[in-house]
Amino acid sequence: MSDLKADFVIVGGGSAGCVLANRLSAGGQFSVILVEAGRASRPLMSKVPLGVGRAWSDPRHNWNDHSAPEPGLDGRHLTLTRGRLLGGSGAINAMNFVRGAAADFDAWHSLGLPGWSAEEMARHFRATERTAAGLSSPTRGDSGPIDVTETPVRDGLIEAWMKALQGQGVKRLDDYNADLTAGVGRAQFNIARGRRRDPRVAYLDPACRRKNLRVLGEHHALRITVRDGRAADVLARYRGVLRRIAARREVIVAAGSYGSPHLLQLSGIGPGATLQAAGIPPVMVNDRIGCNLWDHPRVAIEYARCPSYMHRLLRWDRLLIRFAQALVLRSGPATWPLAAAHLFMVSSPARNSPDMQVLLRLFDPTLQPWLLKAPDGDRWGMVVCLVQPESRGHVRTLSDDPAQAPEVVTGILSEESDMARMVATCEALRQAMRVPEMTRWASEELSPGPSVSTKADWRDFMRKTSGTIFHPGGTCAMGEVVDHRLRLRGVAGLRVVDASVMPLPVTGNIHAAVLAVAEKAAGMIRQDAR
Structure with missing residues (x-):
């Protein structure tokens, strides 16, 4: 020893x-x-x-543990x-x-x-950050070790989604990290010059x-x-x-x-x-x-879409070229993050701070690299997360x-109140997508689909598909x-x-x-x- x-x-x-x-x-x-x-x-x-x-799928870099049977999820292992x-x-x-x-x-x-308290924690947050120029404000850090930038992706779905929500009274957040309230804004990431x-x-x-x-x-x-x-x-x-x-x-x-x-x-x-x-x-x-x-907890509501940039990028020759571009030149779509925008919501008017978070995902996360035949379809999704849960493990x-x-x-x-808030939020989001601004994007709901229509259906869907967002x-x-x-x-x-x-x-x-x-x-x- x-x-x-x-x-x-x-x-x-x-x-x-x-x-x-x-x-x-x-x-x-x-x-x-x-x-x-x-x-x-x-x-x-x-x-x-x-x-x-x-990295997620590589057991050399991920412990890949599993939970015991989950009482709120029909005994599934996560x-x-x-x-x-x-x-x-x-x-x-x-x-x-x-x-x-x-x-x-x-x-x-x-x-x-x-x-x-929030006031006392603010200086520690500032100490971590070096925010991009467009996000600079008195509440943000400008000389910390962690660079924080906004997504550079300009997919048309992003603006359509945010405008649809704004049209229904949702506040536009230019910088949700300056003061997080209910609203929607472009996602921020600890990425700088094409690198994590x-x-x-x-x-x-x-x-x-x-x-x-x-x-x-x-x-x-x-x-x-x-x-x-x-x-x-x-x-x-x-x-x-x-x-x-x-x-x-x-x-x-x-x-x-x-x-x-x-x-x-x-x-x-x-x-x-x-x-x-x-x-x-x-x-x-x-x-x-x-x-x-x-x-x-998280669950996804997904819609069909025309092939996204990711669908096209995953052809092997294009993928290798873009990774080389990212590694050598620190540019291109391989340097872009996976989420595009965040929506913060309250599940009921009685709440004075958001308890729900929705991440806009622009493509099907199960897509795999291809060469001769492209995957048959693509989808975009809203990843719905309950960020103030009552359930405990x-x-x-x-x-x-x-x-x-x-x-x-x-x-x-495992707490009924959590399930109820998730169901209510998913129902509200589904309804919010039925507006003219989203006609092009949300005409076909793939998951959970039209067979899920009642609260009992939603609960069953949640128990079968919900997981942790880690x-x-x-x-x-x-x-x-x-x-x-x-x-x-x-x-x-x-x-x-x-x-x-x-x-x-x-x-x-x-x-x-x-x-x-x-x-x-x-x-x-x-x-x-x-």
Whole structure:
């Protein structure tokens, strides 16, 4: 067994881990070791925005776990996409950049968590961003590591869709990240100059030149050792060799909403009944670790369309040329993102902040490259997401063997109120497409189709087709598992910093909020280390 030592040991090289590694190693005051189970290498195609589809389907870069039977979805098992490489899920996600609504963070603050209000979080969001000129405003950042740009796609469907919604009273949002309210606007992404601008590229790669930062890829954390009530070290396995990595100051768990509670439970920190059933000696019992899992359910409404640019692009000769153009010249359709516009809605007039998000998709996501015969059809779709769900799930270790994945139940649509809001929104959107502006685009509904007409039909359709859009959070929630400075209750020298600490959902894609949480956490950690 080989031993290593640093001031801070970060477990998890995803988005939060990359931010922490950069910020804590800055200035050379502290030594930092970043431990990541996935590969340190990066697939070439993941650098190009269109290549994200290839990364998703590659088991070398995606853990490809599955949920246990889902009670709200007729017992179906859901695929749980998670990045299996340095950079984590932030290195293979769809790059949508959505800060969330002010009401989200004010709700955290109202739980008795000082420092987490929207006003106080605004500066941490600004610290992450370098927004494009057209999005520049006093509320946006202009010198952060993450470039944020608006989609360059000019497909006629985008304007037709937004104008149809505007004609029915929906507000046009020039920049939904400046102040997210109900409305529709062109999508924003962490893309710059034809490349994905993710936290590995923006935060970690520049910091790797520092002598006080060491990055350990393919190191699977097995457990955290607690001595005399304090986190002392992390035991990890690297290609069959055990390594003990000691922390002089703190162990920081940043393994994500599934990985962080699983590692804590493997370390004897978690619900007493779960630890006992798995044969793990308890170190500190907290029945809320691994509970409160929230995620955003999604379902698609799809219409037939004339072949899109993507349909034409996927002919093999064109595809290879466009990828070469993207890699060499950083231009062309292979550098374009997958979504085109976002609609934020309230499911009822009683709500004062959006609880629904709809992503406009311009093409059939199941299209495959072709050569001699083009795919028969194409479709565009509205991906409907409930971003303020009431349903909750859990993450529960089943064994003391770290190689065995935990039991994950997302719980999505297990609450009737969530199902009702999804159904009502889908019905409203279907009706909204029956306007003259959309005659050309929405004449033939392919899914769910005309056979789904009643609320009972919609519910059945939801149970059979809904899934997660991969925005899990809440399993190590502030106030229940960690305090407002993200310190684990009951164990000294141990923090959790990732989406798992978010006590309530974020309105929209969670990646931007994860970056802001990590920025704030890095500042608090440095303050506490003085």
